[in-house]
Amino acid sequence: MSQPTDTRVRLDRLADDLSPNGQVQTTTFHKAMDGIEVPKSLPDWYVYPNLALDGEILRGRVLLVDAAGAVGKSAAATAFSAILGWPLVHTERAQVGSFSLSGIIQESMGIDSDFLARVSSGTSGLVIDALDEALMRAGSDNFFAYMDNIASVAASIRSEKPGIILLSRTETADLVADHLSEKDVAFIRSRLDFFGKAEAEQYVRKYMRRRHSETSDAKYNAAMSHPAIFDKLLRKRMVGLGKLVAPNSDIRQEWRDFEDFLGYAPVLDAVAESVAVTNPALELSAGSNGSSSQFLRKVLSDILVREQSKVESGLIEKLRVTLSPGLDMASVENLYSPDEQVSRLAARAAGVEVSVELPASLPSELGATYRDAVEMFLSDHPFMRGKDFASVVFADYVIACAESPAALVSVDRQSASPRVGPFYCRFLAPAEADTHTSIDEKVIARLLASWRAESDVVQAQGFAIFSAGDGECRLTLVRGDMAHGDRGGFAADPLEFRVSNFSSLLELKSPIANISVVGNMGVHFSSDSEELILGDHVVVVVDEVEVDAKSIRVASNDEAPAILVAFSELKANRLERVGGSEALKISSPDSPGRLRSYTFEVESGHRMVTYSQYVDLRAILLSFGRSAAGDPAVYYEKIDQAIVKDNSSRRALFQYLVDRGVIYRDEQLYRLRRDSLSALGFGVSEIYRGEPGPAVLEFLAGIPGNAE
Incomplete structure (x- = not known):
């Protein structure tokens, strides 16, 4: 079966084409029956969607409409029914297994009804919705018996136009398409599209x-x-x-x-x-x-909650049927929770199997039935289009949520190497500014890739600062153009992460640019292409460096050279050549031969200032805001609980500012003494610019603990 083409028809116009003689049909019911109706009209808020068609509309007995989750499939079924006047069968409520399609018609319209004869003659038709939910509720045997009856009715249609419209999610529609083909029933496949x-x-x-x-x-x-x-x-x-x-x-x-x-x-x-x-x-x-990433979080969270409420009631009904006597479902709750959806979607996209913890309230005997039912709905999740994510936004959100400390399961995705987009780093970061998230070191590579992607989006340099020491390991992602605030919808505030259980070896994969790595640790450089590319603003000052590549291409310039300092050892056993610019500086006790022409000596008396220290200084000083008169102030709780917190390096810097008389306590406030700051050679306006000047660097170099 070929996939739907991009031939688009608006639903109301398609319904007009299907209508016999362009007239709305009239249907008389013998008695009211749950699961079948003809809607009198459409709500005035309804917006007609487009359908992408596969084939000619006049050549088929059945129109099979599939849709991703939450696109508006049930509303489309109601619209078809209201426009055409055809009965709408809500299959999820029509007791599939107890009634066939013919049985539903006879029960609701009377044993002597000629309705099915009118369907066969092409003067009327049927709209049948929610086949996917019927499959979940009734089971495969009852469902396919129901489909046999639908195929029999469809085969009797003498008109060239479809007389039956079937609607379901995509995976169930594939099963229906195969079944109709086996029964030799001509059908047209279509897809309910997103809105224009x-x-x-x-x-x-x-x-x-x-x-x-x-x-x-x-x-x-x-x-x-x-x-x-x-x-x-x-x-x-x-x-x-x-x-x-x-x-x-x-x-x-x-x-x-x-x-x-x-x-x-x-x-x-x-x-x-x-x-x-x-x-x-x-x-x-x-x-x-607020930031666009925060708005996106709410959008995506709301979708997961909506999907849970839609699926949960159907799951409970299905599980109740298989429950042993003496047990009940009254206490069962929180099925298919947002956290469970995220964990299962992440595993599915990675192509790995994981054991997701079942809801605590679910009786253990229902575990297998529950897993099978959830897998069916997962295939048609609103975040998915087939086996892929429907949008990079959905993909980044799911991957980030699955890798957060709050995830239900730990999905080891390293072997799958999922590609991430510009949203991943924001979704993994804390929702509130001036806080941090704990991460595993395995996600560092994806964080850096996402940060580079975001930098491309906002067209502003993004720097990564990795520091290890004093019993903690931090990764800070910061814009070089912080003074411009919100760029391209992304907030300019730094993103801070704590790396838990760090192995003391940081893996960096080519190409590498705009990164600072400082600490008592090792760095391993590698490349998929055997060529290590070092761009601008690469500064590595660590104990050990290993280059695992056959060549190095230096893509930096003299104003932002790549600097590698290894206090203990620098290894490059497979290195054969070094090319590109000369903007590479190496310092090590015994540099490899091919790198010796790039070596330099670290002069005594120099002090190391990391970019993370500048980020800390900026966070502290900008928390005071601006004041037209008097010393700017901030409540001490904000400094202690939101800015400094348990960050040892930031606390040392704050105390250094207090010792130098720049910050002082005034009852419930901290105040910034601007004249004392000016005496150091810089002001808050320079901090707003986003790049440290000489006076700022000199001040930071004086912080106790900065090694000579």
Whole structure:
């Protein structure tokens, strides 16, 4: 079966093409029955999606519509039914296993109903939704018996147009397609697509009208009371997110690069809530409210919660059927939790099997049934498109969550070497500024790769600072252009990580640039191509260095040379050649022969100043803010609990500032004495620029403990 093409048809126009003689059909029910209905109308907030078709619409008996999770499949089924007047069978409620399709029709319309004859003649039809949920609830044997009956009805259709519309998630649709093929029933495969740009904006506006109707909350009325200003705010928000999702594309011209995220209904729900304000003009002039990564966290968290609530009720019903007498499901809760979803998705994407801890409230005898059911829904998770993630945003979020200390399982992904995008480092970082996250050293390579990707997005240099000493190991990611604040939607605040259980050997893979490594440790350089590329601003001052490559290409310049200092040993046993620029400096007791022309002596009397110390100084001084008169102040709790915390090097720096008279205590406040700071040769304005000048470096060199 070929995959759906990119031929797009809007749902209402497709329904008009399917309608016999262009007329809405009338269906009479003998009695009300749960699981079958004809909706009288569509809600006014509904937005018609597009469908991508595979084949000609007039050549098939069945239209098989598949969709990723949460795209709006059930709403589309309702729309087809309302437009055509065809009965809508909610398969998840229709007691599949007790009733066949024919049985459902006869039970609801009467034994003498001619409805199935009208379907066969092409004057009416059926819309059958939620086949995936029916499979989970009824089991494969009952489900395929139900499909046999559907195939039999479809085979009787004499019209060239489809008389049955089936809707399910993608993996179940594959099973249905195979089954119809085996029964020799002609069908057309289609995919429910994400919203286009105009439809996405329309969806948000209608969301606002719906929520205002439901709640009467004034914040939802802005789309109606101030439509022009509201549209500007909405487009600004969409453009801001678009810069993150596809930074090299224009959201106004190349929507296809954004639609798998910004055309996705749950994401649009979160976007709508972010622009639900009583004064859109004030919000528009205020600029960004919080970092885009924080907004993305909320969007993705909301999707996981939505998926849990959708799947959980069906799981409980399925599990209840197989439960032994004497046990009940009353206390079972928190099935398919967001944490469980993330752990299972990470393992699935990595191609590894993991044992995820079952919900504590689940009876042990249901474990195997539960795992099988969850795996089926996992295949059609909203974050996935087939076996791949539907968006790099989803991928980075899942990988970061699975590698956080709070993950349900530890998925060893090192062998899988997953590619990460610019969001991974932000998702792994703490949600609040001026705090840190503990990480395993295995994720350092992915953090650095993500940081480089983010640097490309925001078009600003990003520096990585790795330091080990005094019983702690830290990785700090910081912008070289911090003075410009939020760049491309990414906050400029440094990201801080504690590396737990560090082995004292840091692995760095080529290409390497903009990194500082200082500490009592070793560094191992390697390259997949056997060529180690050293770019600008590479400073390594450690005990041991090993170069595991046949060649070194120096890509740095004289103003930012690559500097390798190994106090004990520098090994490069396989090194055959060194090329590129001459901007390489080596210092070691016994440098390898091919590196001796680059050696230099570390002069006595020089003190080592690490970039992390400058980052610490910046964090402390900028916490005071700016003041037009008097000494700037900050509450001492913020300094002690949010800025300095348990960071020993930052605490030593803070005490050094106190000892030099730059900072003093004033009851519940710390104050910054600007004249004392000026006496050191620099001011807060220089700190805002983001690069340390000579006076700042001289001050930092005087910190007790900086080795000569």
